[in-house]
Structures are given as C-alpha cells and as structure tokens.
Amino acid sequence: MGSxxxxxLLSRASRIKTKxxxxxxxxxxxxxDVSHQHAGHAAVKGTQGETxxxxxxxxxxxxxQSLVKRHRMVYDALAEELQSGLHALSIIAKTPEEAAPK
Amino acid sequence: xxxxxxxxPQITFSCRCLSSSSSSRNAPTLSFYSHFSPSHSSLSVSxxxxxxxxxxxxxxxxxxxxxxxxTELVPVPVVPEEVSGKLxxxxxxxxxxxxxxxxxxxxxxxxxxxxLSAHLKSVPELxxxxxxxxxxxxxxxxxxxxxxxxxxxxxxxxxxxxxxxEPGNATWIRQPSKKKPDLRLTPGHHVQLxxxxxxxxxxxxxxxxxxxxxxxxxSAPLCGFSQRVIGILESEGVDYESIDVLDEEYNFGLxxxxxxxxxxxxxxxxxxxxxxxxxxxxxxxxxxxxxLAGLFKK
Numbered sequence: 001m002g003s004x005x006x007x008x009l010l011s012r013a014s015r016i017k018t019k020x021x022x023x024x025x026x027x028x029x030x031x032x033d034v035s036h037q038h039a040g041h042a043a044v045k046g047t048q049g050e051t052x053x054x055x056x057x058x059x060x061x062x063x064x065q066s067l068v069k070r071h072r073m074v075y076d077a078l079a080e081e082l083q084s085g086l087h088a089l090s091i092i093a094k095t096p097e098e099a100a101p102k
Numbered sequence: 103x104x105x106x107x108x109x110x111p112q113i114t115f116s117c118r119c120l121s122s123s124s125s126s127r128n129a130p131t132l133s134f135y136s137h138f139s140p141s142h143s144s145l146s147v148s149x150x151x152x153x154x155x156x157x158x159x160x161x162x163x164x165x166x167x168x169x170x171x172x173t174e175l176v177p178v179p180v181v182p183e184e185v186s187g188k189l190x191x192x193x194x195x196x197x198x199x200x201x202x203x204x205x206x207x208x209x210x211x212x213x214x215x216x217x218l219s220a221h222l223k224s225v226p227e228l229x230x231x232x233x234x235x236x237x238x239x240x241x242x243x244x245x246x247x248x249x250x251x252x253x254x255x256x257x258x259x260x261x262x263x264x265x266x267x268e269p270g271n272a273t274w275i276r277q278p279s280k281k282k283p284d285l286r287l288t289p290g291h292h293v294q295l296x297x298x299x300x301x302x303x304x305x306x307x308x309x310x311x312x313x314x315x316x317x318x319x320x321s322a323p324l325c326g327f328s329q330r331v332i333g334i335l336e337s338e339g340v341d342y343e344s345i346d347v348l349d350e351e352y353n354f355g356l357x358x359x360x361x362x363x364x365x366x367x368x369x370x371x372x373x374x375x376x377x378x379x380x381x382x383x384x385x386x387x388x389x390x391x392x393x394l395a396g397l398f399k400k
Contacts, residue, residue, distance in 0.1 A: 038326070067384045075367050082367045088327065089368065091383055 012050040012086065016078060020057055023077040027096055028058035038088070051087035058099040067093070170197060170252045171259070173233040178222060182339075185219040189232070193240035195248040197233040197256075198266070205256060207266025207274050210249045212240070219339070225273060228266075281336075284319050284344045286352035299359045307373040312342035312398065315360055316370040320344040327382035328370045334389045335372075340398045375400060 010018075013031045020026055032054040055074065062070045070093040078086065178198075179188050193212045198221065200206050206228050211217035214234055222229045237248045257263060266274045287302050288295060295302075307313050312335070318324030320332050335342050347357050347369050361367055364378045372379045374397055379385065388394050 067387065068378060068380045071380060071384065072365065079367075087368075090327075 012081060013053065016053060016055065016081060016086075019077050019081075020055070020074065024057060024059040024061050024073060026057045026059045028056070028099065030054075030056040034090075048085075051085060052090075053086070053088075054090045054092075056092040058094050058096055060096055062093050062095045063097075167195070167235045167237060167248050167251065170233060170235075170255045173197075173235055175199065175203075175231050175233055177231045178218065178229045180226075182219045182222045185222060186215045189215045189218055189234060190236055191215040192236045193245060194234060194236040195245065195252055196235070197252060197264075198229055199231045199233075200228045201230045203231070205260075205264045207264050208249060208252050208256065209266075209274060210245045221274060223339070228273070281321050282344075284346050284349075286349070287345065287356060288352055288354065291351050291354045299355055300363050303356075303360060303363050306343070306345070308376040310343045311375060312340055313373040314342055314344045314370055315347050315356070315372075316344055317346070317348050319346050324348060325369070330382050331370045331372060331385055334385055334394070338389070338394055338398060340394075374398065 011033075013033050017029055017031045020031075021029055033050060033052075034054050035049040035051045038052045057074065061073065065073070071091050074089065074091050074093060075082065078089070176189070179185055191213050193210075194214055195208065195210050196214050196218065197208045198206050198218075207221075209217060214236070218229070218232060235248055235252065237244050253263075253267070265271060285306070287299065287306065314320075314331055314335060316323055316325075316328035316331060318328055323329040323332050332344070345353060345356070347353060347360065349356075357369070360369075360371065364371055364373075366378060366381070368381055370381055372381070372385050379388075379397070385394070388397065
C-alpha cells in the first residue's frame with residue numbers, strides 16, 4: 001500500500017509477487033525473472049529487462065476454475081505491469097489440493 | 103508425388119560394414135526412416151549390403167519377430183484417424199504394400215501407428231496394406247536388426263530393394279518446408295479495411311477449427327513459446343491456421359486488437375472452435391495430459 005513512487009522503486013518481480021499475493025490470496029507464490037533467457041527476442045531489445053517471468057502460484061481461488069480462467073485471473077491482477085513493459089508470463093496456477101505432494 | 107521429411111535426426115547411428123563408395127556387385131545402399139513420437143525426429147542410416155558377408159546374428163529379440171513372409175498382411179484403414187485404433191502404437195518394423203500387393207517400403211518406427219498415419223496422409227495411393235512386426239525390448243540395435251532381417255528376406259526372395267528404400271528416394275520421409283502458408287488477415291496495410299479488424303478476427307476463429315496466433319511464421323517462429331505451440335500442433339497432426347502477429351504489412355494492428363478481443367495479454371494464442379484455449383502453458387499442459395486429441399475432435 002505504499003505510495004506510487006515507492007512501489008516503482010521495487011523490482012517488477014517483487015511487485016508481481018505483492019499484487020498476486022493480495023489479489024489472489026496465494027498460499028505459495030514464486031516469481032522468477034527469466035528475461036535473460038529471451039534476450040534475443042525482438043520485443044526485448046531496447047528494454048531494461050524485466051520482460052519475461054515464470055510465476056508459480058497456489059491459491060484456493062483457483063478451485064473450480066479452468067486453466068484459461070486461472071490465467072486470466074493472474075493477468076487481470078497484473079494488468080498494470082502488462083501495460084508497462086511486462087511481456088510474457090509462464091504461469092503455473094494450482095489449488096492447494098493440486099499442489100500438495102502425493 | 104508429395105514427399106515429406108521428418109525433422110533432423112537426433113540420434114545418429116554408426117554404421118558397421120560401411121565401406122567407401124566402391125561399387126561391389128549387388129551392394130545397394132539401403133535407407134530407412136523412423137518416426138519418433140511426439141517430436142517426430144528421423145533416423146537415416148545407410149547400410150552397405152554385401153550379399154556374401156551378411157551374418158545373421160541370433161538376437162533373442164530378433165528371433166521373436168516373425169519372418170516377413172510369415173507375417174499377416176493387414177489392410178490399412180482408409181481414414182488416417184482410424185489407424186491408431188487398428189494398428190499398434192508400438193516400436194517395430196513395418197512393410198507397406200500398394201494396391202497390387204507390391205512391397206513399396208520397409209521402415210522402422212517408435213510408433214508404428216503414427217508412422218503409418220503420416221504415410222497414409224502423404225502417399226495414400228501407395229498404402230493399401232501393411233505387415234507389422236512389433237519388436238519387444240526395442241533398443242536401437244534390435245530395431246535395426248529386425249529391419250535388416252526383413253530387408254534381407256525380401257531381397258533374397260525378389261532380388262530387389264523395395265522402391266521406397268532405394269537411395270535417394272524421399273517418398274516416405276517428411277519435408278518440414280512443405281508446411282501450409284500462414285493466413286493473412288488483410289490484403290495489405292495500404293488497403294482500407296471495410297470491416298473492423300475485430301470482426302475479421304472473429305470470423306477467422308469461427309470459420310476455422312484450430313487457429314494459432316503466433317509470433318513469426320509456422321515455418322520460422324520468432325519466439326520460444328510460439329515455437330513450442332507449433333511443435334505441438336504439428337505433432338498432433340491437426341489441420342490448423344497460423345497467423346503471424348508480428349506481420350505489420352498484412353496483420354497491422356492485430357496485436358492490440360487481438361488482446362482486446364480475447365481479453366488475453368500475451369502471445370501465442372490458440373483458438374479451437376472459436377474459443378480461446380489459452381497460450382503455450384495451457385496447450386502444453388493439455389498435450390502432456392493427452393487432452394488435445396479429444397479437444398481437436400469436437
């Protein structure tokens with residue numbers, strides 16, 4: 001809930017984490033910046049990185065939702081990031097039951 | 103006659119009894135192509151066949167394989183989709199006969215049904231019946247040995263190499279360059295649209311069963327995620343349309359319009375029966391769970 005100025009100082013990875021945690025009540029959230037893996041990408045050139053992320057999120061809110069719906073929930077939570085240079089997300093979205101070790 | 107090539111070999115064989123290209127009597131160079139699912143890589147091996155030096159090794163796996171002449175001739179289903187139900191998806195050796203019961207090709211495969219289905223799609227006029235020899239414990243050596251034994255048996259019986267196995271004959275291999283061209287949404291940037299782009303998109307996804315909006319073309323994707331999607335679609339063998347969202351000439355404005363249309367902020371995007379299925383992650387997950395075949399049949 002910091003001021004807009006303060007949040008910009010944080011890395012995109014931590015902003016993603018915070019937003020997903022609060023919006024989706026995530027019990028587990030892992031965010032990894034993999035922009036360097038896509039360095040040759042046409043759209044990445046000329047940016048400061050922070051374009052491609054892997055996100056793993058476990059949340060009870062995914063219960064009963066199709067994969068498409070789950071991914072949309074994640075995208076909606078990160079709408080601002082997507083408009084400011086976030087380019088791609090690899091999403092793993094599970095409910096607590098699905099994520100539990102067998 | 104359409105020819106198809108499988109993608110470059112991932113496994114290489116080292117060839118025994120391979121001599122320099124000296125031509126001894128009755129020494130044809132034989133080749134076979136394998137079909138590996140799901141990546142569809144191919145093997146191509148050249149064996150120099152010398153009539154007087156071939157030794158028959160007694161491998162336990164090879165002896166479990168019936169002789170070519172003893173193996174039952176089975177008709178190939180006319181519809182490629184029925185092949186996986188009627189023929190085994192196992193590894194082994196297969197011999198394809200045309201409508202005159204002439205042996206056209208002997209091949210090996212890690213998934214015989216998949217190989218046959220592919221052949222049936224590309225050269226249906228040559229695939230009328232087949233003999234199948236499943237190889238248990240199918241390591242490379244066993245598969246090669248099975249193939250060799252059938253090949254030798256045929257050559258001994260007829261004095262000829264099957265036409266499809268002649269060196270240089272590419273009838274039975276797939277060429278990646280023969281892919282369908284990508285669709286273009288508009289005739290060109292300079293041409294005024296009479297219909298909004300959203301409507302063109304809507305029409306496209308509703309009129310075509312499977313549509314993939316990708317970065318780059320299907321023969322040269324420009325992004326790893328798009329490439330993976332194309333790989334999956336090709337592997338499933340489904341007929342699909344591909345649209346290059348980076349094409350500023352024929353698909354100008356597509357990226358932003360499509361994001362709004364699908365309410366999805368990233369590419370690639372895959373539509374089936376007019377509905378967004380998702381991006382690379384979702385498609386990959388469905389593919390690994392075996393859900394895609396059912397989805398594409400609807």
